[in-house]
Amino acid sequence: MEGPTARKLLLIWAGIGAQSFGGGPTTLLFIQREMVERRGWLSEAEFVRFWALCPLVPGINLIGFAILIGRRLAGWRGIAATLAGMLLPSAIITTVLTAGFSSLQGWPPFQSALRGLIPATAGLMFVLALQMGRPVFKEVRQEGWPRLATAVGFVLCAAVLLGWLQLPSWLVLLMALVAGAFLLSFKVISPPVQSSIEEIEEIEGVPQ
């Protein structure tokens, strides 16, 4: 397999970064097409294994994914080229758009539009919060109702600790991390998880 140069990576990722409207799923699709199907730089198995690791670390999953792919293709230079390519176009577009948005601030019709826009964003945020919980709830449901109750407890406790007791949110999240390690790790391994772990081991066992 021919290794790409950092320059080429930068250009390809800039294309992915600038085109991927609609957040995560679209970006993932572009990466899969470009890296696996079109250029064959990454096997389908590597793609799946890399993506499986990303939700296990904090922060934006796609950035972790880009880091793994960049290193696999061209080491540290690959990481730098990949991140610059994926993030800079998005960052520049976001900043320019925000600057344009801010310059309209004093214009009365804009203020009216904003009074519709901001509550709508709040509505979307509720949906995003629910979507964020969906994969976890799907898993814990298979692990039995005590697990499910524990998961619901996590959501409620966090809301009470922040909203009522006004604890700092990093403290609430740190408590959730520690409690999660004890209460939510896989004691009872559900079938899909088992198979995905085996899959990962299998892939790892194959010499590359």
Place this chain on the structure above:
Amino acid sequence: MNPLAFFAIFLKAALFSTGGLGTLPSLHQDLTANGWAQEADFGKAIAIGQFTPGPSGLWVISLGYLTYGYLGAGLALLAVMIPPFLVLGLAAVYRRIEHLMAVRGMIRGLSLALIGLLVVVTASTLAGSGTDWRGVVVAACAFGLAFSQKVPVFVILVGAAGVGLLIF
């Protein structure tokens, strides 16, 4: 405003986050406590983030700009780039499955707690930006449309802005 303190707030938020909006509760708490951000800044930044390409978590760049100009945007980008590097460490040790299981539990705990925090923050954003009953109706409609997943997010937001023009 001290650039280092500003950066630390964003980095801390990114370290304790998963997904696109995971940084919000921590940023909301720290930036409003200092008076560095208004309630409305969060709604604006998240709305702008829905219109821009790339990972949805990049809305923090918009928040960085709204609160601290171009320097803020750059610092916010830098802050969200750092925590995902932990994946390199994980890739090196992930064959130890026991370890992975505890890590998975930690991330599960984090995601669940974030849901609780997000609901509280969203409610406070809604209450703090002078929203009356018309705003609540707009929020409820946006929620319903987004939940049904039949209408693209940017259409909902453009529609809401249009409705805002008409009724306010």
